Amino acid sequence: MSLAGKRVLITGGGTGVGADLAAGYAQAGAEVVIAGRREGPLAAVAGGNIRAVVADVTDEASVKAMFDAAGPCDIVIANAGAASSAPLKHTSLTDWDAMLTVNLTGVFLTFREGLTRMNGWGRLIAVASTAGLKGYRYVAPYAAAKHGVVGLVRSLALEVAKGPVTANALCPGFLDTEMTDRSIANIREKTGMTDEDARKALVASNPQKRLIQPAEVTAAALWLSGPGSEGINGQAIAIAGGEV
Numbered sequence: 001m002s003l004a005g006k007r008v009l010i011t012g013g014g015t016g017v018g019a020d021l022a023a024g025y026a027q028a029g030a031e032v033v034i035a036g037r038r039e040g041p042l043a044a045v046a047g048g049n050i051r052a053v054v055a056d057v058t059d060e061a062s063v064k065a066m067f068d069a070a071g072p073c074d075i076v077i078a079n080a081g082a083a084s085s086a087p088l089k090h091t092s093l094t095d096w097d098a099m100l101t102v103n104l105t106g107v108f109l110t111f112r113e114g115l116t117r118m119n120g121w122g123r124l125i126a127v128a129s130t131a132g133l134k135g136y137r138y139v140a141p142y143a144a145a146k147h148g149v150v151g152l153v154r155s156l157a158l159e160v161a162k163g164p165v166t167a168n169a170l171c172p173g174f175l176d177t178e179m180t181d182r183s184i185a186n187i188r189e190k191t192g193m194t195d196e197d198a199r200k201a202l203v204a205s206n207p208q209k210r211l212i213q214p215a216e217v218t219a220a221a222l223w224l225s226g227p228g229s230e231g232i233n234g235q236a237i238a239i240a241g242g243e244v
Helices: 016-027 039-045 060-070 093-117 140-160 178-191 195-203 214-225
Strands: 007-011 031-036 050-054 075-078 122-127 165-172 236-239
Touching: 007 016, 007 060, 007 093, 016 031, 016 039, 016 050, 016 075, 016 214, 031 039, 031 060, 039 050, 050 060, 060 093, 075 093, 093 122, 093 140, 122 140, 122 214, 140 165, 140 236, 165 214, 178 195, 214 236
Parallel strands: 007 031, 007 075, 031 050, 075 122, 122 165, 165 236
Antiparallel strands: none
């Protein structure tokens, strides 16, 4: 599959899934623009047909400036996000707002601006989570935000359905990325479990007993961006070994 002539914007493109998405789309021939808050990780990924823009997806003006710098984009991937964990009774309003702002409002701002900049054909893809399809203990704000992303995608899909634009969400389970490493460290700190036991606890939710690889998310995104995906719209696609 060739995406030559297409421009893709990937938020959260400096690490983890975002960095893998950037490499995958670049290999497919697309012009890739990665965005994130930290210049260092972005610079480590940029090069060739990948260029970087520093932006904060939670800030409306910054999102507009991001698209001004990127130029019109055919494919917009809202991947930027963050996770935290705590029992709900120990969750402050600040914690709650932080999870919703980056994981839900960030997608809204990215999609809204990206849609207005599209010239005809387009693909809007949110990297959500299995937490958008089911519940997990101790991550209620994160799960609520990801459920919101799925609702946003399903509603937007109906708005764009009459044209050559689709909107979908990819919902991976626990990923083999830096974010999961941070989750393991958090489990270790709060429970005293070893890193190995903490990783096993996360892997246990996957019927295949493994972490999802970023390349699996990239493969699904590329499929949604290529020929034959025209009828895939408003879907929340689980990449989780059968967990949901």
